[in-house]
Amino acid sequence: MTAARFPFGAQLHAATGMVFFRLWAPNCTAVSLLLEGQEPVPMNAVRAGWYEVQVPCAAGARYKFRLADGTDVPDPASRQQQDDAHGWSIVVDHDAYPWQHPDWQGRPWSEAVIYELHVGVCGGFKGVTANLPELAALGVTAIELMPIAQFPGTRNWGYDGALPFAPAVAYGTPDELKELIDTAHGLGLMVLLDVVYNHFGPDGNFLHLFASDFFREDRSTGWGAAIDFRRRQVRDFFIENALHWLNDYRFDGLRLDAVHAIDDPDYLFEFARTVRGSVAPERHIHLIVENEDNCASLLDGASPSFDAQWNDDGHHCLHVLLTGEHEGYYADYAVTPAEKLARCLAEGFVYQGEHSEHCGRTRGEPSKALRSTAFVLFLQNHDHIGNRAFGERLLTLCRADAFRAAAALVLLSPQIPLLFMGEEDGAREPFLFFTDHHPQLAEQVRVGRIEEFSKFEGFADSADSPTLPDPNEPTTFAASVPQPTAESALWRAFYGSLLALRREHVMPSLAGIGQRESAVLGRAAVSVGWLSGNTWLRLYANLDEAPVEFEMAPSAKLLYASSDEAESDAAKGLLIGSSTLLFSMQAGTPKA
Numbered sequence: 001m002t003a004a005r006f007p008f009g010a011q012l013h014a015a016t017g018m019v020f021f022r023l024w025a026p027n028c029t030a031v032s033l034l035l036e037g038q039e040p041v042p043m044n045a046v047r048a049g050w051y052e053v054q055v056p057c058a059a060g061a062r063y064k065f066r067l068a069d070g071t072d073v074p075d076p077a078s079r080q081q082q083d084d085a086h087g088w089s090i091v092v093d094h095d096a097y098p099w100q101h102p103d104w105q106g107r108p109w110s111e112a113v114i115y116e117l118h119v120g121v122c123g124g125f126k127g128v129t130a131n132l133p134e135l136a137a138l139g140v141t142a143i144e145l146m147p148i149a150q151f152p153g154t155r156n157w158g159y160d161g162a163l164p165f166a167p168a169v170a171y172g173t174p175d176e177l178k179e180l181i182d183t184a185h186g187l188g189l190m191v192l193l194d195v196v197y198n199h200f201g202p203d204g205n206f207l208h209l210f211a212s213d214f215f216r217e218d219r220s221t222g223w224g225a226a227i228d229f230r231r232r233q234v235r236d237f238f239i240e241n242a243l244h245w246l247n248d249y250r251f252d253g254l255r256l257d258a259v260h261a262i263d264d265p266d267y268l269f270e271f272a273r274t275v276r277g278s279v280a281p282e283r284h285i286h287l288i289v290e291n292e293d294n295c296a297s298l299l300d301g302a303s304p305s306f307d308a309q310w311n312d313d314g315h316h317c318l319h320v321l322l323t324g325e326h327e328g329y330y331a332d333y334a335v336t337p338a339e340k341l342a343r344c345l346a347e348g349f350v351y352q353g354e355h356s357e358h359c360g361r362t363r364g365e366p367s368k369a370l371r372s373t374a375f376v377l378f379l380q381n382h383d384h385i386g387n388r389a390f391g392e393r394l395l396t397l398c399r400a401d402a403f404r405a406a407a408a409l410v411l412l413s414p415q416i417p418l419l420f421m422g423e424e425d426g427a428r429e430p431f432l433f434f435t436d437h438h439p440q441l442a443e444q445v446r447v448g449r450i451e452e453f454s455k456f457e458g459f460a461d462s463a464d465s466p467t468l469p470d471p472n473e474p475t476t477f478a479a480s481v482p483q484p485t486a487e488s489a490l491w492r493a494f495y496g497s498l499l500a501l502r503r504e505h506v507m508p509s510l511a512g513i514g515q516r517e518s519a520v521l522g523r524a525a526v527s528v529g530w531l532s533g534n535t536w537l538r539l540y541a542n543l544d545e546a547p548v549e550f551e552m553a554p555s556a557k558l559l560y561a562s563s564d565e566a567e568s569d570a571a572k573g574l575l576i577g578s579s580t581l582l583f584s585m586q587a588g589t590p591k592a
Contacts, residue, residue, distance in 0.1 A: 007050075008240055009077030009165060010091050012059055019057035019091055023075070024050055024233050025210035029068050036062035036088060048233070049211075059093035065210075073206040077237070078150070078166045079244075080174055085152045085162035085204025087169075094248040097178045104185035106252045106284030107141060109307050109416070110373055110510040113499060114192065115140040116381055117421040118431075119148055120155060121481050125172035129180045132187055138424055138492060139499025142190035144255060146382055148177070149196065152204040153436025155477045157382065158194065159257065160201030160435065164241045174249075181250055190252035192286065193245050197238045198261035199223035203441055221261045229264035235271075242275050246285060253286030255310070260292040273304040288376060294349045294364030299374040308416055311375040313350035315384060317341035318406050321524045321543045322398040327456055332358045338520045345413055345528040345539075346518035348375045372414035372513050372530065379403070379410055380420040382431060389453040389468055391430030391480065393422075401578035402543050404494065408562055408580035409541040411498040412506055414513055414530050419495070422482025426491035432469050434477040442472035498560075505559050505584065509537060522548035525575060534587040545577040556585040 011020045025031050026049030032040035033053050043051035043065075062082055064072045074081065078089035115135055122128045128143070135143065147158030150166040158168075167177050181191045199221055200207070207214045214234055219226035228234055245251045259268055272287055279285050287306045289298060294313070298306050316333040317340045319325065326334035333340055333350070340350045348367035356363045367374075380394050395403050411417045422429065435445055449468055469476045509532035518528045525542035527550065538556070542548055551573055559582045561567035566579035575581065 008237055009075050009079065010057075010063065010089070012057070012091055012093050014059070014093055014095065017056050017058065018054050019061070020052065020054045021063070021075075022050060022052045023065050023210070024048075024237075025065075025067070026213050028210050031068070031210070032066040034064045034066045034072060040066050049213075057091060059091050059096065061091040062088035063091065064088060067210055071206075071209060073209060074163060076163065076205070076207055076211075077240075078163050081150050081163065081166050081169050084154070084169060085150050085201075089166075092174055094174070097175055099178070099250070100182050101185040104250070105282050106286075107188070107190055108284060109286050111141050111507055112190070112286070112373075112416045113139060113141045113411075113502065114144050114376065114416065114418040115142070115421065115424075116144045116146065116378075116418055118146045118157070118382065118480075119168075119171045120477070121431075122421065124170070125167075125176040125180045129176075129183050132180075132184050132189060136187040136189055138496050139503060140189065140419070142192055142252070143184060144192040144194060144418070147194045147196050147257070150204070151201055152438070155434050155436040155474070156201075157386065157433065157435075159196055160203070160437075161196055162201045162204030164195070164197075164238075165244055178249060185250070190284075190286070192253045192255055192288070193251045194255045194257060195242065195245070196257045197227075197241075198258050199227065203437060216263070219263050221263075223261075226261075226263045229262060229267040235267055239271060239274050242271070243278055246275070246279055252284065253288065253307070255288040255290065256306075257290055258292070259289045259298075265295070268298060269303070269305070272298075272306055276304045292359070292363070294351055294367070296349070296352075296365040296367040296370055299367075299370055301371075308374050308376050310381070310418075311344065311348065311377050311415060312384075314341070314344045314375070314377045314415070315379065315381070317344055317350065318379060318409075318543075319384065319394070322394065322402055322406060325397075329358045332356050338522070338524055338526055342518035342520050342526040342528065345415075345526065346516045346530075348372070348415075368516075371510075372516070373416050373510055375415040376418050377410050377413055377415040378418040378420065379406055380423060381418060382420065385420065385431040386433050389449075389456070391432035391469070393428055393430065395426060396428050399545075399578065402545075405541055405543055405562055405578045405580045407495070408498055408560070408582075409539065411495070411502055412539055412560060412580070412582050413528070414506065414510060414516075414537075417502070424492055424495045425482065425484050425488040427482035427485070429482050430479060431482075432476045432480045433471050434480060435471045437472055445471055501560050501582070505582070506537065509533075509535070521550055521575065522546070531587060536583075536585045536587060538583045538585065540575050540581040540583075542575045542577055542579055547574050547576045549573055550575050552583060553585055556583040558582075559584055 031043045031051040034040050043053040075089040079092040080090040082088040149161030150163040151160045154170040184191045215225040216228040288308045290310045320333045320337045344350050351364035352366045512532040513530045515531040524544035525548045527540045529538040562579040
């Protein structure tokens with residue numbers, strides 16, 4: 001590893017016993033390196049606000065940077081912390097881990113079945129590692145870790161990360177994270193990481209003290225001043241962070257959180273181009289975005305681009321159809337939700353330039369020409385459970401039979417499916433918003449949550465108003481741990497059978513999909529068809545209780561029916577309530 005490639009942080013040269021330390025501190029007139037138990041070492045001021053020094057040192061050494069006013073700060077590019085975001089930074093030797101599967105190159109994106117999880121809730125890196133064989137046996141092919149970057153305290157969703165290069169101490173050591181990834185690769189599982197490049201958490205990041213140029217005060221986000229991606233140093237910081245996770249830890253891909261909050265869209269194209277050009281070409285590296293703006297141009301594959309976007313449009317349509325909810329962002333989907341779902345399944349985005357009442361503006365770009373795998377579809381994820389006042393899982397908000405029909409739609413559709421931890425067990429525990437902030441910030445978060453939900457139904461200003469869980473209470477975190485139930489084996493068998501069908505009948509077709517069609521069959525019933533080669537796959541789903549009629553060519557082969565009754569009535573041209581069907585038929589046969 002050379003200073004030219006990773007100019008941020010501490011770089012160990014094990015062969016010489018030297019460590020090269022660098023810090024970008026354009027606001028400082030002097031910076032010193034503070035090694036634990038030693039006198040401060042003045043750092044050399046070099047070009048453009050950089051300070052650097054090389055000293056004899058070893059892996060495990062603890063250090064901070066001392067600013068001219070005497071303030072000691074952790075390394076913003078720390079690879080490991082002693083305690084949390086406020087503690088000593090630690091020098092790490094990333095070449096020391098003995099990889100057991102060094103030849104792993106990943107899997108094609110078309111094979112992705114993603115399982116999103118929170119490392120802390122799952123018992124840390126060791127707890128996740130222990131559960132990997134069961135996930136692989138279920139048919140999952142990729143796990144996605146919610147953000148693990150070092151945050152303040154011991155409990156956090158991860159989106160309050162302060163030190164983006166350091167795995168959270170509360171979850172385990174860097175070697176334990178590598179063991180997790182190494183074990184996953186041995187089981188044929190990809191490992192994806194959720195990263196946050198649009199903001200820093202409110203506590204534990206000290207960049208404003210020595211590198212205020214990291215931010216632009218003329219633009220603000222929901223998290224404060226926007227990060228200034230006009231600056232080369234800022235761009236490089238996050239590109240190097242991505243390469244750190246992909247190369248030092250061998251993650252198979254990254255999911256970039258809320259890229260609509262990155263105020264320089266050109267950066268995203270540079271990011272994809274640079275990252276893909278800096279990783280061994282034989283590796284399957286996958287880049288996914290969360291993007292409220294529905295930018296199809298980021299996904300078109302015309303140049304190095306992103307593999308996929310989380311399809312919130314699809315989730316919102318399904319949620320409205322299953323629950324009838326219409327507040328907040330669901331308002332945009334409450335009118336003709338079945339039509340919107342049909343469009344989503346065939347074309348990707350629902351909003352492709354139409355006006356969004358919730359956003360107060362037009363949103364999206366045409367997406368019909370994009371491949372189906374450019375969209376990640378889900379019934380649940382951390383956001384849409386945890387951002388509810390009480391963190392309710394969808395299974396507690398709708399009929400179980402309708403939930404199963406919707407799950408089959410997600411897992412058998414041509415888009416990339418994502419499950420949220422516990423879903424495969426039929427978990428009903430909430431996933432609540434939890435933190436471990438200092439008292440003043442904890443109170444601000446608690447009050448902010450109350451204000452956020454006060455405008456929703458059920459939160460009137462009265463003594464009868466429900467009490468929101470306090471994010472900072474340890475019990476809030478404990479209540480979010482999913483637990484197996486007496487029905488877990490049945491749920492696992494259900495998901496396992498669907499994933500086996502996907503592996504056999506859907507995955508082989510994805511690369512060749514061309515023409516796509518969709519139709520509305522009823523109030524909450526849709527059909528979607530996609531042509532791959534000379535074979536149509538047609539999916540029919542009815543989330544309502546009332547049956548609907550449909551037509552299917554006699555030559556069509558039924559691949560899946562959600563129940564014996566659904567299979568029997570399908571032969572009569574009837575799609576019963578809360579059911580899903582999947583057919584295969586040769587092109588040229590009269591369509592439905």
